Amino acid sequence: MKIDFHVHITPPDIIANWKKYAEKEPYFARLCNSRNNRFTAAEEIITALEGENALFERAVVFGFAFSDLGLCRYVNDYVIEKVRQYPKKLTGFCVVSPCGKAAKEIERCCGHGLTGVGELFPQGQGFDPANEKETALITDVCRGLDIPLILHANEPVGHLYPGKTDVTLKQLEIFVENNPEIKIVLAHWGGGLFFYETMGEIKEKFKNVYYDTAAAPFLYDERIYSIAKTMGLCEKILFGSDFPLLRHSRYITAIEKSGLSTEERQLILGGNAKKLLKI
């Protein structure tokens, strides 16, 4: 089964009134105002998964991770509703901000069929991934429920783009160090952190860490896949498109040219996700 691990969906009310929501959410405003920004309701990803030329069969979907937990709850309700409506196509994750009520919200969402947390935005939501006290408000419950967590990551170098934050690879390393038992997905190739898996101590510490490919065509050339292969990381890479920012077709040529074996391709395009999601 081919699975897209990184898809954003937005309730129609937020799509129509994003300016109102952006007033109190600076990171949301920053992304909304960017040239590349696109919103989609759940139905567009369903169309992409069902069409004649569909390249994927299932998607992991989540709402925008706001700073305000009330808004997180609102988008989580939308994800819950859509997962119920399209159980064969969608797997839903919930978003929360680290606060006293975060654990309850994650438990509520999991009670309604969601099976993970993310994509969370450390800087966008105003938390420090290296601050154990703060992150424990979320990670304790992920550990308890044994569910994966997707964290946004970005490269410390290269061109600027609206989602690029100042969170360092070191902060992410500390987050991983503090949470060895949680299955952590570092989005966008972990902001390049995966290159450091050639260091013995990182490889050891990052046993439960996965990396998704979201936004790869904007960031790396196609050699990224063969590099992952050379590094022996094919079992840790999850295909993620960052839909609706990028469509599935944008990735396929690079993956086809990557020199991956059929088996390695299957792992990245769905096998690893299937195992992680226990489906």
Ligand SMILES: [Zn+2]
């Ligand atoms: Zn991201």
